[in-house]
Amino acid sequence: MTDLTQYRQDAKGNLVPLANIKEIDLMRDELVMEIVGKAHTVQQQMTAFKADSMADIAAFVQLSADRYDVAVGGKKGNVTLHSFDGQYRVNLSMQDTLVFDEGLLAAKALIDECINEWTEGSRTELKTLINAAFQVDKEGNISTARVLGLRRLAIKDEKWQRAMEALSDSLQVHTSKQFVRVYKRDDAGDYQLVSLDIAKV
Incomplete structure (x- = not known):
């Protein structure tokens, strides 16, 4: 043996x-x-x-x-507590992870129609910008921040507005996580995070 x-x-x-x-x-x-x-x-x-x-x-x-x-x-969630002397602050916050459902495909189709109409015979930078928002990362996920950034564009076109509505409707909360963060007030009176990340201590 x-x-x-x-x-x-x-x-x-x-x-x-x-x-x-x-x-x-x-x-x-x-x-x-x-x-x-x-x-x-x-x-x-x-x-x-x-x-x-x-x-x-x-x-x-x-x-x-x-x-x-x-x-x-x-x-x-989203609770803030302070020490009596104001030197410390504790935050309990809720952070949602957002994802898009299949409605994103309808929104993208409407956006493509808008871009194709607007860029016909003209410069294509806008189309490149829009397509970049829908690129996936290494895990195959779309950046919700980039896509939702399109809603900030002040475009009044009716079809674009429908696309933005489809974007909003397709947004779903995938997971919710709670975080506890501790802060200490510095000499300038600003609260600084007490880091629990080993790479930052």
Whole structure:
């Protein structure tokens, strides 16, 4: 029976005897696994911090509502709390991820009709601009921000207006996520985010 403690599995899934592995490779592996272990611990702490903070804020909001005998229902979000001295601010905010349903195809068809009519015999920069808004990213997703930016264009054409209405109607909330953010007031009196992103600390 193979004593697995005397082997290490490599990236290809092969069992390599410890005796055949260079010392520097074993040291590198040990360092990586140590850092990974610490990272998992921090991740678990951050997960617990988020869950505890959201629950505490929700309980406080309900406590505040109870003082006025008011029932607070639905999703709790977009709550801002300040410390008594104003030095700290805690935000619980709701962020929706928006996607387009099949109605986007109808909107794009109407937009194409408009562009083809307007650019007939003229410059095509506008068509290029519009088509860029509908380009997909590496995951095959369309940027909702770019597409919705078309609604800000002050175009009164009736067909364009129908296209913008189709755009709005095709917009759906895909997911909603809650975020907890902590801010500290700096010497200038502005609130600065207390970053929990390891790349920014």
